Amino acid sequence: MNDFASVSDVAASHADSPKTLAEAAYRQLRRDIIEGIHHPGDKLRVEHLKDQYSVGAGTLREALQLLVTDALVVAQGQRGFRVAPISLDDFEDITRTRVLLETVALQQSIELGDDNWEASVVAAFHMLSRAEDKLEDGTDAAREEWEERNRVFHEVLISACPSRWVRHFQNILYLQSERYRRLSLFRQPISRDVHAEHQAIVDAALARNAQEATRILTEHILRTLEAVRKLPANLLS
Amino acid sequence: MNDFASVSDVAASHADSPKTLAEAAYRQLRRDIIEGIHHPGDKLRVEHLKDQYSVGAGTLREALQLLVTDALVVAQGQRGFRVAPISLDDFEDITRTRVLLETVALQQSIELGDDNWEASVVAAFHMLSRAEDKLEDGTDAAREEWEERNRVFHEVLISACPSRWVRHFQNILYLQSERYRRLSLFRQPISRDVHAEHQAIVDAALARNAQEATRILTEHILRTLEAVRKLPANLLS
């Protein structure tokens, strides 16, 4: 059929239920690392964590290995696992690479996307807008839902890009940037008018104005970099 | 210090000795998959492979997980592991994405590379040329050494690119394309004058002619795609 995200997929978010304990532990761990519960550079001792996540040693090991795939955890030879360190340089790199890939993908999406793609974009934007409303409550669940829907929105935007590899790399980079964004959101919760930026992207995309859409998207992504740049250096430990 | 590959690194190739059994099994498996010993789509049964690679079940499992990182193996929920399938579409995607990343990286390398980088490039090209001579013997070892030095050459070319992520993604894509290149080399061993192409890239790079260098590099990469396109379809099973 087509390779685009269907509207129902958007509605269902990314609710692949974890079928294995290792994957469940993997998701929990990933969330905890992105949330900052495990600090960058922290050692991840299997003996200590296997109780916390209620799985066996080998299982937790597998979960950690999966996190190495996402580059959220680094494995050092015979010296165990560690939460991937963060730095401003790294985030600059992530951001610029993301801009490179995401603009190319968006161009192709705008060029090739069909009605189904347009509907997906509109739907994802709607879901995101709703989540923005609930964000007023200030609950953790609301913020988490917003994060997820924001991710889906960016994913759907480029879902008509025919390159699976570009989309794959974009996913990885998005996960990475999520760690940094949490840091900036913690300090200056809602300074930017993110909604307007997203709206502008959607408008330009549906108008098939690739140049305008990529321009806004680039600024949109770079703005987060600026926000992180203004953070106190000690947060990037 | 600097982040470039040192000349000695080039000489030493990529000889990180595997310090763990899992990593050793991972490398063997990776080589076997790229070599085509395990065919695309094949099921990788842990029970059967753990004897073949002389490791425990859990260890082999870890090795397989590492291969998922390189996208050479796909893991399906509770249904075990499988060699990643191949297709012409996939290789087109890999190639185009590789061109995108590698040209950007080469541009930056040419712009930012210092004397050390130039020396690395010359050294890697020399190593590759020597391997080309030995290629006449037709031994497996010679071809394998050429493959490795070709990889190093492309890696060193973009080693002055400051983006670790671009280089990381390029590594993954190179590994992928290696699978397909083996297929094409099997049929038409040495039809192209690869040496001249590499020489032209080196010349343009050292002359700091980014436009020319990226142009040649792009053609160079695309040529392999054309070679694979001409393969009989049944090889892409």
Added chain:
DNA sequence: ATGGATAAAAATCTCGAGAAAACATTGACG
């Protein structure tokens, strides 16, 4: 003969204990 359901078989996933390696502390020697 075809389709569905049950049961046997195979493979995967999970767990805990033993072996190997790395780390930290302490003591001795120059």
Added chain:
DNA sequence: CGTCAATGTTTTCTCGAGATTTTTATCCAT
């Protein structure tokens, strides 16, 4: 007083067996 070496502790890595799930084969009913 500083450096080096040896020892003990901690942590990681590895292995084989048991529990779940998937797959295959068989059998009965339509």
